[in-house]
Amino acid sequence: MRQFDLSPLYRSTVGFDRMFNLLDSLSGDTAQQPYPPYNIERTGNTSYRISMAVAGFGENDLDIQSKENVLTIKGDKKDEQKEGEREVLYRGIASRAFERRFQLADHVEVTGASLENGLLHIDLVRELPEAMKPRKIAIGGNNNAPQIDAKAA
Template sequence: MRHFDFSPLYRSTVGFDRLFSMLDNANGDVPSYPPYNIERTGENAYRITMAVAGFSEKDLSLEAREGTLLIKGERAPEGEDREVLYRGIASRAFERRFQLADFVEVKGASLENGLLHIDLEREIPDAMKPRKIEIAAAGADARQIEGEVN
C-alpha cells in the first residue's frame, strides 16, 4: 500500500485544497492510471496534465458539472488481425474525477504529444473580493452634530 504526503502542496496551491484533503482521507489505493500532474501556472491559474498516450481527441471526453471535473478515456478495440507480443503502453479505459474548489472553472483543454492539458482558472466574484475601506482623518472633514440638551 502506498501513501502520498500532499502536505507540501497545501502551501503552494489555492484552488485544490479540498482535492488534496480528499486524497489524504481516501481509503484504499489512489488510482494511478493515467498519471497526471497538477501545476499552478499563475496566481489564480492551474493546469492538469494527464498522460494519455495512444488516445486521440475522439477517445477522450471532459465534463465539468457542479464542482466536479470528469475525464473519461475509452479506445475502440484494436483489429483482431494484430498479435501484440508485449503490451507496455496501457490503453485501458479510464475515468478520473477531480473536485474543483469554489469558483474554479475549466478554461480549455488541448491534446499535445500524448499529454492532455486542462487549463483552469479561479475567478472570485467582485462581491467576495476583499476591498479597502478608506479611513477619514479626524478634523479634516469631520462634521459635528449640534443639538439641544434637556
C-alpha cells in the same frame, strides 16, 4: 503518534493549495499515483494546469466534463483495427478505460484543454467575484458629517 495519508485528497483537488500544503507538511506523500499518471501545476497566481499521460488515446477517445465543482475525465479506447489485421506480440502501452475525478474549489473554472505528445493538458483559473475580492475602506475624517442632536421630549 498516528500518521494519516492525505495524499488522495491532495491529488484530487485544485484550488485548496494553502490548506493542503499545511496538511502535506504534516504527513508524507508516499502513496503511488493511480492510472493514468498526472501532474497538477500552478502556472500563475490564480491559474492551474492538470497534465495527464494518455498515450494511445485520441481526442475522440477522451471526454472532459465539469459539473458542480467536479471535473471528470473519461478515456475509452475504441479499437479502430480489426482483430484479424494485426497481432499484438507485446502490449506495453495501456489502453484500458479510465475515469478520473478532481474536486475543484469554489470559483475554479476550466478554461481549455489540449492534447499534445500523449499528454492531455487542462487549464483552470480561479476567479473570485467582485463581491468577494478585498476592497479598501477609507478612514473617514469628514467633520462635516451630519450629527443627530438628542433633544428632550
